[in-house]
Amino acid sequence: MQYEHFESIYNRAAQRHGGENNLEHMLSRPLSDAELSKIDDDRWLSAFSQKVFQSGISWKVVRNKWPNFEEVFFKFDIEKMLLIHDEMWEEKAKDQRIIRHFGKVMTIRENAIMINECQASHGSFSNFIAQWPSDNIVGLWQHLKKHGARLGGNTGPYTLRAMGKDTFMLTKDVEGYLRHHDIISTGRDTQSALKAAQQAFNHWHNESGRSYTEISQCIALSIN
DSSP, X not given: OOOOOHXXXXXXXXXXXXXXXXXXXXXXXXXXXXXXXXXXXXXXXXXXXXXXXXXXXXXXXXXXXXXXXXXXXXXXXXXXXXXOOHHHHHHHHXXXXXOOOHHHHHHHHHHHHHHHHHHHHHSSHHHHHHHSOGGGHHHHHHHHHHHSSSOTTTHHHHHHHHHTOOOOOOOHHHHHHHHHTTSOOSOTTSHHHHHXXXXXXXXXXXXXXXXXXXXXXXXXXXXX
């Protein structure tokens, strides 16, 4: 597979967005593994839950109500989530202070269980995330989809990016670039497409020394 040189992608993005200095200010950088490992696990549950609720709903509405979610769900304390009985979950799903959606509310419990399982094997969920290699980030996406609730598609990856994990994103622009350059040709979430996308980003990472986050953003900005 012949990939476009990252320098060409970067230069095109810079040209579209007012030069290298402007482009650099637009790019976000991931946290280090040490920084990631210090994040409290309740913040992961809060972040996953917020992204789940934002799916199909105005992000602004969800953000404005999120302090209420934090109060209703005990600041997403993992142990407390695991102790809540079924009747209380039903009551919380009807609480007028939050967005009342029983199916999405129940993802909080399911994702608390997933986080708790990782705590048992890695000491903390943050350690689990920090130790996962970005050269197989699609494997982490698939883990979240399989073991979590409603974390497939871009929900899991968006949460990882928001929390500082180094990950590329298969946004419409990035997916469009990969298809235009014949890097992927099957469905976005197929094994072959994910493998091909990962290989391409590994190539650009090794070529440029840039994070997967920066590369992904540069590709999107080189188009849009």
